[in-house]
Amino acid sequence: MSDPLAGLYQELILEHAKRREGEGLIEPYDAERFLKNPTCGDEIRLRVRLEDGRIAALGWEGQGCSISQASASVLAEEAPGLAVADARVRIEALRELLRSRGAAEPDEQLLGDAVAFAGVARFPMRVKCAMLAWVALEEALLEAEAR
Amino acid sequence: MGTEVEQGTTIDAERLAAIRADFPILAAEPAGVPLVYLDSGATSQQPRQVLDAEWAFRTGRNAAVHRGAHTLAGLATDDYEAARERIARFVGARPERLSWAMNATDALNEVGLSLAEANRAPAVDPRLRIGPGDEILITEAEHHANLLPWQRLADETGATLRWIAVDDDGVWTEADALAAITGRTRLIAIAHVSNVTGLVAPVEAIVAAARAHGALVVLDACQSVPHRPVDLDALGVDAAAFSGHKMLGPGGIGVLYLRAELGDALPPARVGGSMITTVTMTERDFLPAPQRFEAGTQPVSAIVGLAAAVDYLEGVGMAAIDAHELALGRRLAEGVTAIDGVRLVGPRPGAERAGVASVIVDGVHAHDVGQVLDAQGIAVRVGHHCAQPLHRRLGVAATTRASAYLYTTEGEVDRFLDVLAGVRDYFGAR
Ligand SMILES: Cc1ncc(COP(=O)(O)O)c(C=O)c1O
Numbered sequence: 154m155s156d157p158l159a160g161l162y163q164e165l166i167l168e169h170a171k172r173r174e175g176e177g178l179i180e181p182y183d184a185e186r187f188l189k190n191p192t193c194g195d196e197i198r199l200r201v202r203l204e205d206g207r208i209a210a211l212g213w214e215g216q217g218c219s220i221s222q223a224s225a226s227v228l229a230e231e232a233p234g235l236a237v238a239d240a241r242v243r244i245e246a247l248r249e250l251l252r253s254r255g256a257a258e259p260d261e262q263l264l265g266d267a268v269a270f271a272g273v274a275r276f277p278m279r280v281k282c283a284m285l286a287w288v289a290l291e292e293a294l295l296e297a298e299a300r
Numbered sequence: 301m302g303t304e305v306e307q308g309t310t311i312d313a314e315r316l317a318a319i320r321a322d323f324p325i326l327a328a329e330p331a332g333v334p335l336v337y338l339d340s341g342a343t344s345q346q347p348r349q350v351l352d353a354e355w356a357f358r359t360g361r362n363a364a365v366h367r368g369a370h371t372l373a374g375l376a377t378d379d380y381e382a383a384r385e386r387i388a389r390f391v392g393a394r395p396e397r398l399s400w401a402m403n404a405t406d407a408l409n410e411v412g413l414s415l416a417e418a419n420r421a422p423a424v425d426p427r428l429r430i431g432p433g434d435e436i437l438i439t440e441a442e443h444h445a446n447l448l449p450w451q452r453l454a455d456e457t458g459a460t461l462r463w464i465a466v467d468d469d470g471v472w473t474e475a476d477a478l479a480a481i482t483g484r485t486r487l488i489a490i491a492h493v494s495n496v497t498g499l500v501a502p503v504e505a506i507v508a509a510a511r512a513h514g515a516l517v518v519l520d521a522c523q524s525v526p527h528r529p530v531d532l533d534a535l536g537v538d539a540a541a542f543s544g545h546k547m548l549g550p551g552g553i554g555v556l557y558l559r560a561e562l563g564d565a566l567p568p569a570r571v572g573g574s575m576i577t578t579v580t581m582t583e584r585d586f587l588p589a590p591q592r593f594e595a596g597t598q599p600v601s602a603i604v605g606l607a608a609a610v611d612y613l614e615g616v617g618m619a620a621i622d623a624h625e626l627a628l629g630r631r632l633a634e635g636v637t638a639i640d641g642v643r644l645v646g647p648r649p650g651a652e653r654a655g656v657a658s659v660i661v662d663g664v665h666a667h668d669v670g671q672v673l674d675a676q677g678i679a680v681r682v683g684h685h686c687a688q689p690l691h692r693r694l695g696v697a698a699t700t701r702a703s704a705y706l707y708t709t710e711g712e713v714d715r716f717l718d719v720l721a722g723v724r725d726y727f728g729a730r
Contacts, residue, residue, distance in 0.1 A: 156675075162668075167727060194697030
């Protein structure tokens with residue numbers, strides 16, 4: 154029997170859910186966001202530090218399902234070094250991909266390891282899990298820039 | 301009407317097959333595999349007989365009730381009041397003690413808001429008085445529907461909200477309850493059966509202690525009335541609430557039970573049409589209970605459907621349903637306990653538990669557990685089940701809950717246990 158969940162729980166996702174790249178709250182930081190998914194209780198606290206318009210460091214703490222934790226881990230691996238504007242483009246690209254219900258083709262060039270979440274698009278109930286850390290970064294960037 | 305099933309003490313295989321055939325949705329395959337519906341604690345499924353009753357009413361007898369003088373209005377009113385009598389008989393209550401609500405949450409809110417309203421009056425009825433120095437007692441395991449109304453009532457009246465603490469399994473005992481009920485207790489609100497742990501509350505002992513101290517008892521009967529014989533008048537509670545959608549009935553209809561003295565003393569929270577005797581431009585007089593708690597047009601066809609649901613349940617027999625579900629609860633509890641790395645919440649196997657089991661899988665979040673089950677067609681509830689304080693006490697944000705009903709089979713429970721046993725391997729959690 155083929156695994157109906159293989160598209161969702163990619164090897165890379167399960168691996169990241171355990172590795173928890175970037176776990177820990179960084180100091181100093183420019184902005185912090187705490188987000189919670191009230192339906193399932195997933196939560197994340199994410200801090201970001203900017204230098205010269207780029208993400209210099211990103212750290213997070215959280216609890217939740219493997220999808221939400223893995224997506225925070227992938228984000229923490231991909232984000233440092235990115236220009237703020239580029240980070241925004243990636244966040245938006247992931248959002249579009251996840252909301253496509255499987256209709257969109259993932260842009261591997263742009264998304265990097267985050268393409269592993271393409272399968273989530275077929276599980277609409279899990280899209281919020283996959284976006285949680287990314288939305289936290291999106292909001293933290295706005296906050297950091299407003300300072 | 302429908303299948304004629306003889307009332308017995310258990311549900312045997314043949315009876316179970318006949319019951320299942322009455323529920324069209326049980327043949328559905330929403331995830332591409334046969335559905336194993338283990339989420340009746342959230343909402344139950346409806347048999348053809350309920351849909352047929354609603355259809356018959358809407359296509360043959362629908363009109364505004366208690367308002368018009370035409371023949372059709374008379375027929376609709378007859379059905380409406382017959383439904384009240386039918387449902388009242390089912391829960392051992394006099395019909396005038398039942399008023400309609402949207403759901404149990406709405407009914408519990410009605411009680412809380414009415415009590416707040418009563419305590420705003422210049423001369424408060426002494427039976428209803430709640431104020432500074434008084435205590436409202438609940439448990440740490442309550443559904444938010446039986447927590448928030450009392451939090452708010454405490455805030456509004458200056459009373460103190462107290463709760464019976466649960467242990468590491470989410471369990472509390474009769475002794476815990478009796479120790480918490482004192483002369484300061486004015487109101488006790490508890491779930492008859494917990495939607496998370498399946499714990500059955502010692503209602504008789506609590507009512508006796510409440511009587512001795514002059515406290516009111518509000519029973520959240522959401523998980524008891526659908527599943528076991530319940531006699532509200534005999535229990536002696538002052539108020540009770542349950543939801544139609546959890547007992548084979550339609551959504552949008554719930555029931556508020558109020559003991560007569562309370563019903564006629566409580567000022568209604570909602571005011572408007574159909575609940576008054578005389579209205580002037582500045583004043584109003586209310587009808588007695590139950591009408592005083594039924595402002596506005598009620599969902600009459602849903603009420604008729606709920607009466608048909610009650611007919612169905614009694615056709616099978618509540619004692620038989622109870623026995624069936626207790627056996628499934630036992631099977632769930634024992635099966636879950638036998639799985640390595642899976643922790644059962646609630647009463648230990650062997651202790652009384654309703655047909656529900658919530659579990660914590662070591663190293664795997666409930667959301668992921670639910671996903672693996674769903675892929676096999678097994679529908680369970682994952683999350684905090686509207687009981688965040690309980691889950692906080694258990695040290696988790698979410699649990700995975702399987703809940704049974706009269707149509708649930710042992711095979712379905714075993715299927716759940718089988719897939720659950722493989723979850724930790726799937727995520728490499730061992
Ligand atoms: C114990 C308990 N109380 C209250 C409720 C609230 O029921 P409803 O959402 O139908 O108002 C539920 C159902 O979720 C429940 O299980």
